[in-house]
Amino acid sequence: MFRVPLLIAVALAIAFGVGLASTISALNASVGFGAIRLGVWSSFPQAQTAAADPYAKSHRAKAGRLLYGSAEGLAFTASEDEEGRRLTGLCRYRLYGKTPAARLWTLYAADASGMPLPTPAELPSTFNSQSVLRARDGSFEISISTTAQPNNWLALPKASGFTLVLTLLDTPAAGSSGLIGLEMPKVEQIGCGNE
Amino acid sequence: MSRKLAFAVLTGLMGAALLHIIIILALPNFTGRDAYTRVVAEGPEHSFHSLGDTPDAAGLSNLDPYIKVAVCHFDVTTQPIRLLAGFSPGFWSVAIYDSDSNEVFSMNDRTSVAGVLDVLAASPVQLSRIRKSVPPSLAQSIIVELKEPTGYAVLRAMAPQPSFEQAAREFLGDALCIPFEGY
Numbered sequence: 001m002f003r004v005p006l007l008i009a010v011a012l013a014i015a016f017g018v019g020l021a022s023t024i025s026a027l028n029a030s031v032g033f034g035a036i037r038l039g040v041w042s043s044f045p046q047a048q049t050a051a052a053d054p055y056a057k058s059h060r061a062k063a064g065r066l067l068y069g070s071a072e073g074l075a076f077t078a079s080e081d082e083e084g085r086r087l088t089g090l091c092r093y094r095l096y097g098k099t100p101a102a103r104l105w106t107l108y109a110a111d112a113s114g115m116p117l118p119t120p121a122e123l124p125s126t127f128n129s130q131s132v133l134r135a136r137d138g139s140f141e142i143s144i145s146t147t148a149q150p151n152n153w154l155a156l157p158k159a160s161g162f163t164l165v166l167t168l169l170d171t172p173a174a175g176s177s178g179l180i181g182l183e184m185p186k187v188e189q190i191g192c193g194n195e
Numbered sequence: 196m197s198r199k200l201a202f203a204v205l206t207g208l209m210g211a212a213l214l215h216i217i218i219i220l221a222l223p224n225f226t227g228r229d230a231y232t233r234v235v236a237e238g239p240e241h242s243f244h245s246l247g248d249t250p251d252a253a254g255l256s257n258l259d260p261y262i263k264v265a266v267c268h269f270d271v272t273t274q275p276i277r278l279l280a281g282f283s284p285g286f287w288s289v290a291i292y293d294s295d296s297n298e299v300f301s302m303n304d305r306t307s308v309a310g311v312l313d314v315l316a317a318s319p320v321q322l323s324r325i326r327k328s329v330p331p332s333l334a335q336s337i338i339v340e341l342k343e344p345t346g347y348a349v350l351r352a353m354a355p356q357p358s359f360e361q362a363a364r365e366f367l368g369d370a371l372c373i374p375f376e377g378y
Binding site: 003007008010011012013014015016017018019020022023026027048049050052054055057058060061062064065066067068069070071072073103104106108114115116125126128129130131165167169170 | 196199200202203204206207208209210211212213214215218219220222223224226228229230232233234250254255256258259260261262264266286288289290291292295296297298300301302303305306349351353355356
């Protein structure tokens with residue numbers, strides 16, 4: 001006699017359970033389908049425009065960040081190294097190579113929510129295109145670790161997970177022209193712990 | 196029984212898909228913490244509010260350690276809005292968004308006229324009246340058409356070295372976001 005209410009309960013439970021779970025995971029997992037990926041770096045050049053897909057619009061309304069306009073810049077984030085392992089302060093990394101054409105760029109380490117990691121002011125925790133030391137061909141190499149390194153050292157405050165945010169300012173990469181041929185710096189793990 | 200159960204599961208999955216779509220499409224209007232709402236919470240309209248390095252009560256901050264940000268929200272229902280700023284030694288950029296946080300216009304110091312911020316944003320009706328006889332004060336201005344009357348502007352100034360920070364802060368502090376009186 002409870003067969004019909006039971007079936008309705010099953011249908012409703014699946015509708016709300018699966019519907020809410022899939023929505024939450026879609027909003028947390030990505031900021032939409034308009035992502036471009038260059039090596040370990042990903043970016044969303046269309047996220048701030050009216051052309052952004054509904055997932056990107058929901059995500060940006062939930063995050064409430066001030067995004068870069070297309071003439072301002074383009075922010076790339078990396079949360080994994082070249083071999084697909086999550087970036088963590090337990091390990092040391094080497095970021096090397098060149099950036100795509102841009103007038104300026106900035107680099108900092110951020111936590112999962114995108115806020116810059118709180119690093120003591122006397123440690124070099126951020127770089128930009130004017131402060132980085134370069135090789136003769138214009139490329140650069142930055143060591144990322146909690147312990148001091150020679151040359152360019154990006155200091156991490158503690159041994160926890162982090163993401164790298166590389167913002168290209170005034171870059172043609174933010175336009176619609178092909179991003180596929182662009183070269184981004186590589187992020188390579190060079191050791192963990194006391195190795 | 197098993198057929199009825201399968202039917203119930205199928206109905207549930209259809210409902211789940213429907214709910215998913217409705218939530219995704221409706222969410223931008225209901226989050227209550229989107230960029231426009233936060234900018235409005237920064238303070239009164241028609242004035243640039245400089246942000247700090249740590250999130251304020253509205254939840255906004257500079258984020259990038261080298262970039263200082265100021266925001267201003269406006270309403271051009273009665274008068275167009277004019278964005279003005281002086282000289283900055285470093286990179287600066289400005290972006291105008293509507294109240295749904297869609298980009299309307301953006302530019303940087305290289306794409307501006309003579310490296311100075313001078314933008315007039317107006318509704319289509321106001322623009323057609325301005326274009327009939329352009330006031331001399333707008334001769335050098337970049338004119339932007341707003342489809343919606345409300346929105347916000349984000350002004351960014353880069354301080355690549357600590358010694359640039361004072362100049363960047365002054366650039367943002369002196370920037371104006373005022374109704375255009377000559378209209």
